[in-house]
Amino acid sequence: MVGHSRRPVLALCVVLALVSLFAAPASAEPETGVGYAAYGPAVEGGGSLAQAPTLTPGTYSDTLERGDTSEDDSGSDGTTRFYRVSLQEGERLHAAATLIAPRYPTGIPEEPPSASLSLDVLTASGASCLSGSTSEVGQPDSGSGPVTVSGYTEEIGEHCTGPDLFVSIQRTGSRAADQPLPIELQLAVEKAGAITGEPVLEEAQDSTAASPTAPVSDEPLAAGRSWAASTPVEEGSYVLELVPGQVAAVRLPVGIDQSLRWRMEVISDVPEDGGEVVLRVTNPVREPVSVDGGGWSFSERGEVTGGSMAAPVSPGNRSATWTDIAEAWLPGDYGVMVERPQLAQEAPEEAQAPIRLILTVQTHGEAGEESDPATYVDLGEAHFGASGNGAALLGGPWPRRLALGGAGIALSVCLVTGISGLVLLRRR
Numbered sequence: 001m002v003g004h005s006r007r008p009v010l011a012l013c014v015v016l017a018l019v020s021l022f023a024a025p026a027s028a029e030p031e032t033g034v035g036y037a038a039y040g041p042a043v044e045g046g047g048s049l050a051q052a053p054t055l056t057p058g059t060y061s062d063t064l065e066r067g068d069t070s071e072d073d074s075g076s077d078g079t080t081r082f083y084r085v086s087l088q089e090g091e092r093l094h095a096a097a098t099l100i101a102p103r104y105p106t107g108i109p110e111e112p113p114s115a116s117l118s119l120d121v122l123t124a125s126g127a128s129c130l131s132g133s134t135s136e137v138g139q140p141d142s143g144s145g146p147v148t149v150s151g152y153t154e155e156i157g158e159h160c161t162g163p164d165l166f167v168s169i170q171r172t173g174s175r176a177a178d179q180p181l182p183i184e185l186q187l188a189v190e191k192a193g194a195i196t197g198e199p200v201l202e203e204a205q206d207s208t209a210a211s212p213t214a215p216v217s218d219e220p221l222a223a224g225r226s227w228a229a230s231t232p233v234e235e236g237s238y239v240l241e242l243v244p245g246q247v248a249a250v251r252l253p254v255g256i257d258q259s260l261r262w263r264m265e266v267i268s269d270v271p272e273d274g275g276e277v278v279l280r281v282t283n284p285v286r287e288p289v290s291v292d293g294g295g296w297s298f299s300e301r302g303e304v305t306g307g308s309m310a311a312p313v314s315p316g317n318r319s320a321t322w323t324d325i326a327e328a329w330l331p332g333d334y335g336v337m338v339e340r341p342q343l344a345q346e347a348p349e350e351a352q353a354p355i356r357l358i359l360t361v362q363t364h365g366e367a368g369e370e371s372d373p374a375t376y377v378d379l380g381e382a383h384f385g386a387s388g389n390g391a392a393l394l395g396g397p398w399p400r401r402l403a404l405g406g407a408g409i410a411l412s413v414c415l416v417t418g419i420s421g422l423v424l425l426r427r428r
Helices: 002-022 315-319 390-394 398-427
Strands: 056-063 080-087 093-102 114-120 134-139 145-152 165-174 181-190 236-242 248-255 259-266 276-280 294-297 304-308 332-340 356-366
Touching: 002 145, 056 080, 080 181, 093 114, 093 165, 134 276, 236 248, 236 332, 248 259, 248 294, 248 356, 259 276, 276 356, 332 356
Parallel strands: none
Antiparallel strands: 056 181, 080 165, 093 145, 093 181, 114 165, 134 145, 236 356, 248 332, 259 304, 259 356, 276 294, 276 332
């Protein structure tokens, strides 16, 4: 009897081990990689509007099987997936998707194929509901590293009929066209009537870099590897060590009436042809925010650069004529991603050496009332900005490590249980 009673337990342990092993986020790289790693529960988008799964606000991961294989490189035959979101009258949908292109084994070729995404939001009748054009952040022409596209809709109403809207994501570019690539999808719903007021500035304020401060540690920060799983930090300085193809993502809160400032200083020797560094900033719904970032080539130890937002955060900024001001409309956790893109194929081996720098992030001004992003948008529990949500800290490599640990624990329980069963059975 004892021996028979152990069989269901052993079977359950095996199932739990397998579930733990495979319940980790998708990633474009093996666990030892340093590039962007997609974060979020896995979903499978539909092949049509009718087949689109219904999602709530949050962060998800999916896989697009095919890139552009057309002879004219038109991008028309890349995999398209659809996702359904239900909204109420007066609400808007914010959607963003990040494609993670794989690393080139030997560096970026002289004429690299591109890799990107096309994003649209459709009504049930197939009409586009986007407000203006989408934004693209990344280096799509190199076919390497993360590329993010984002956009938001008109209000649900007469011209943007709901309640259901359908996010359409199409893979474009011929890079690794026959290879499935992961994407990270973020959905947020803007509350009806939440964004009001006038811009706080008529013209962009002068860019001001953060003040230099000593880093909190001399050791490099183990930063996150995706927008969604970025590492939460306080104002201050942090050491980053980057090799070609590596990304480092952090986040810090920026409230109403505050603006983000940043500074970077190279603190190691710079190898010849060591490439460049790119800094990008996004708001809580993954829309790009201008901070005088972008990319520049490494030159020498001691090189300093920095910048700031064009205006302090205010919901009314979104109606501004200046794009840089209009981007500063939503309070909450702002993502700061530093990337050292892959080098060209002809780059010498010594150029691959790691480079250290100090990243300083600060906010200017006192946070005003109603600085909680939940006042304006529903970000969902899976989003990094959700307060009290420890799941977001499991981004990057940690879900896989925890999954492996969980699988190991489950298998250990199986072994102990099985051995105990055999001992008891023999004793009987």
